[in-house]
Amino acid sequence: MNHLVAPSILAADFANLQRDIEMINNSEADWIHVDIMDGMFVPNISFGFPVVSAVNKHATKPLDVHLMIVDPDRYLKNFKDAGASGITVHYEACPHLHRTIQYIKELGCRAGVALNPATPVALLKDIIRDLDMVLIMSVNPGFGGQKFIENTYKKVFDIKELSFKHNTDLFIEVDGGIDTENAPKLVIEGANVFVAGSSVFSAPDPIVAISSLKHAGVVSRS
Ligand code: DX5
Numbered sequence: 314m315n316h317l318v319a320p321s322i323l324a325a326d327f328a329n330l331q332r333d334i335e336m337i338n339n340s341e342a343d344w345i346h347v348d349i350m351d352g353m354f355v356p357n358i359s360f361g362f363p364v365v366s367a368v369n370k371h372a373t374k375p376l377d378v379h380l381m382i383v384d385p386d387r388y389l390k391n392f393k394d395a396g397a398s399g400i401t402v403h404y405e406a407c408p409h410l411h412r413t414i415q416y417i418k419e420l421g422c423r424a425g426v427a428l429n430p431a432t433p434v435a436l437l438k439d440i441i442r443d444l445d446m447v448l449i450m451s452v453n454p455g456f457g458g459q460k461f462i463e464n465t466y467k468k469v470f471d472i473k474e475l476s477f478k479h480n481t482d483l484f485i486e487v488d489g490g491i492d493t494e495n496a497p498k499l500v501i502e503g504a505n506v507f508v509a510g511s512s513v514f515s516a517p518d519p520i521v522a523i524s525s526l527k528h529a530g531v532v533s534r535s
């Protein structure tokens with residue numbers, strides 16, 4: 314499978330959101346990544362349902378909603394109704410993860426689980442068959458523009474290995490500090506979806522930045 318690119322609108326200009334969504338519509342992006350932060354699970358607050366609905370009104374690409382919130386079950390239906398096509402919850406925020414995943418699927422959404430940098434991939438062994446996607450955080454969640462954590466390569470390799478055994482259709486998404494330097498190496502380890510905020514929106518031409526990520530080639534392991 315060719316990898317997918319999901320620009321994160323956390324780095325967009327919120328006063329010109331329609332313009333930035335239209336830029337993504339006109340680009341080679343596959344999904345639009347939507348970061349929801351509650352000021353509890355992560356030390357930052359982003360935006361809520363009215364903004365997601367407004368984005369959805371203009372978006373021609375599926376919304377990939379990343380919930381960085383405690384007890385996400387309370388709001389899954391709201392995010393579905395606001396236009397989410399995929400919903401990703403955090404392993405660390407879900408004491409009853411199996412139930413949460415079933416609920417996301419019942420809503421008709423793609424179900425994902427995100428892992429913080431310190432959470433081992435092996436903890437997903439007994440749920441991986443039920444998942445459509447695993448999101449490996451390559452920074453600590455909460456803010457855009459942070460430095461990519463090198464241990465991510467190893468974690469992507471580990472989840473790819475687990476998916477070989479139990480779920481070969483799994484989307485393996487990486488989120489945080491992604492650019493054209495680390496993306497090709499992550500492809501080698503098995504990543505197939507890239508979230509990118511700063512490297513897209515701070516580029517001189519975001520459309521070109523998205524295209525470069527989309528075509529980030531496979532390089533040899535050095
Ligand atoms: C961080 C968010 C990311 C963020 C990525 O908590 O989950 O999606 O927008 O931004 P960059 O690409 O700037 O690291």
Ligand code: ZN
Nearest residue numbers: 348379488508
């Ligand atoms: Zn995210």
